[in-house]
Amino acid sequence: MRECEERELAKTFIKQVQDSTQELDQEVEEVIRLERFSEGDMRPMKERMKSQVAVEEIVIIKGKLADDTESKYIWIKRYMNLEEREKEKVLTNEAKEKNEKRMEIEKKNFYRRVLDMKLKKWYLQKKEEVMEEARN
Incomplete structure (x- = not known):
């Protein structure tokens, strides 16, 4: 049942x-x-x-x-073999380390995450706002 x-x-x-x-x-x-x-x-x-x-x-x-x-508690991920899971784990740890080393201004603008088996910057604001803030 x-x-x-x-x-x-x-x-x-x-x-x-x-x-x-x-x-x-x-x-x-x-x-x-x-x-x-x-x-x-x-x-x-x-x-x-x-x-x-x-x-x-x-x-x-x-x-x-x-x-x-x-x-909100549902995550959909494709199946990964052992090698892919290990690679994702390494990338996730690398993202965590880089996120911890960000300066305060960087923390407001972006963080790093793993997406499609690649380490990517994920912006919290539009790029134009980030560039303007950096100029000021």
Whole structure:
């Protein structure tokens, strides 16, 4: 019974991000809960999709969940093998170190994060505002 509920929950969140023309929720093949069951706890889910195309579409449009308050605890990430996870861990640690070394003015303007397996600057303000502040 819980498996059916989890499958429906997974389909519900996919429906939230898909376009009206897409039927990505029909591509769910299997839903697996990770970690042990504990009453009231949230546990990660692993979804297996029927096609790689559906996976790529979902990863592309996952940003639609960012503004939804009901799904603020949902993160969608593509599956990574051990080598990719290790690389992401190294990049994440590097981002943390660089973020800690920023000067106060830099802390107001940007931080570093890992995105698409690359270390990137993530600006908190528009670049024009940053440049103007730097000039002053």
